[in-house]
Amino acid sequence: MAQQHLDPTEPMAKTVTGDALAGYLRAQATEFLRALRQHRETGAGGNGSEESVDAARALRRSARRISGSLHTFRPLLDPDWSEGMRPELAWLSGTLALEHACAARLERLLNALHRLSGSPTLPAQSTRPAASAPPAERGGGNLTVGAAKAGALLDRQLTLARTRAHSAALQALGSSRFHAVADRVAVLASEVPLTPTATTTDLRPLATAAEERLTDAVTALPLITAGHPYNAAALIHGLSPDPSPHSQDTPWHQVRLLLRLHRYAREVIEGADAPVNVRLLAAGQALNRHRDASEAATAAASAARTPRIAPATAYALGVLHADQRHEVEAARFAFQQSWQKQKVTTP
């Protein structure tokens, strides 16, 4: 791991070249293989033990970093290799992410239902077995009939989705497609296919380009509206006849991905020991919260379209949908606040 470090306190820091990229990719590939081994040891067939959840998270984490670096620093890498690699990594991290997303979404929605009912929040759900008692029986029961039924309905639907995602992930991890990816990552851990000129090429213009793509996308966001609390913009199509997810969320999701690419590029340039940029972290967390609330709101709206539900259930799901759309709005406000701070301190 002979990475070159960019000292952020030194104004004329020396050039960072393809060697740093190779070091970063090797380290991430090693981490990927470690997580994969851990995942197999803790029971690939397991139904969500803590170690297995951690291992899956570490797998996704390194897959995202490898894939992101391949994208940002494309000109320094063998094009056939990197163009073949990226979709496979995207497929893998997407497949692995789904199970976790379903569990987290259910936990978010049940916690919100309990908050809205004025009862204490549930303990974290993410590590509980997929099949368990419905939330009304679990949660300490101060829910109205509508809230309890809504919780049970969401539990049923999202647990089913989670079980399917779990099977799909297991199937993926046993597939020849996955073994091919793992083999390529194993090669990457020792040998990075750089272009002949990569070791003398400065990485920083490519990292800067990634930052500029982020800045441009942020500039296009409605940040002035987002900076005014209670602008009621996120719920504006809450009862629209359009059944598709809120299209107003798309540019924010896009910024979330670009922010991640920017963060990974910084990791490559600055090395593993570089201090965490707290404001970038806060902005990223706000965008994660935005995405989670957006998807939870969609899940509540979708559950409300289940045939033959009771009006009280539908009412509770309507309140829940609106609550999560306000979480979307709150997350945009939080992003705007952290982004403004960033501009002040980074001249």
Place this chain on the structure above:
Amino acid sequence: MAQQHLDPTEPMAKTVTGDALAGYLRAQATEFLRALRQHRETGAGGNGSEESVDAARALRRSARRISGSLHTFRPLLDPDWSEGMRPELAWLSGTLALEHACAARLERLLNALHRLSGSPTLPAQSTRPAASAPPAERGGGNLTVGAAKAGALLDRQLTLARTRAHSAALQALGSSRFHAVADRVAVLASEVPLTPTATTTDLRPLATAAEERLTDAVTALPLITAGHPYNAAALIHGLSPDPSPHSQDTPWHQVRLLLRLHRYAREVIEGADAPVNVRLLAAGQALNRHRDASEAATAAASAARTPRIAPATAYALGVLHADQRHEVEAARFAFQQSWQKQKVTTP
């Protein structure tokens, strides 16, 4: 109208005595009688012409001011007279307010439904005849089935309530109880029953006491929470099994009334030509919005308990309820903001 004026720019402004109170009460009584005449001329049986609505508003306005001044400056007035007068004025302004409140609540809820459906807002509803086409047909129709049905249900329920309130107001204005109040106000327009010492008593300590009651009540509000945008406090019992209106709103409603008494006391002390205190006005408007949104949220929740409604209707009412509870939260934030400003500029 020989009122004594307190020059706010003069530090040692001269004493304001019972004469100023008498002048204020005479002026408000005259205004009451003028509005009553106008109300009769524009058709007491009318179903909401603009003049008749204005006249009813002016009647309520002066009734509130007389009643409030009787309360704040009680020691300067004949106790038997003022204790007999206040409940009658409260009954009158309460009865007259109800029709307007129903119309305004319906307008607020239909506008919110249209905003939530992403369609243009409706024109103001307050002057339309009580019986008219349901909102789905009126509004330009980009509503979902659920939103349209929710709008029609609210229209039916609140129009019925408004019609009843209209009849009750007409009945009240024709009652011997009302004629007795009107007679007493007519006497007040020429002769205010001050105590023997009132014309040499300083009003300002009583006005200050009214201000202190306001300040104490504001201090007890959860202003720190309210000042943090998106605190999600207003919806916290949105699905609570407790069917009563949100008890967390009560102290805010109380501050709204105390702020009004403080404003009227200032009017007495400073005279009719005194400059409007913009911040006090903004704080009062925020509390009016708080009250309106709180009552609209309750109306949506109550409509959702109508037997045999469709799940889509109940869902839309749930979204609407949560939307109005967020309006409650937004109004608290607005109040906190204007109140903070006030503290800064009034040392």
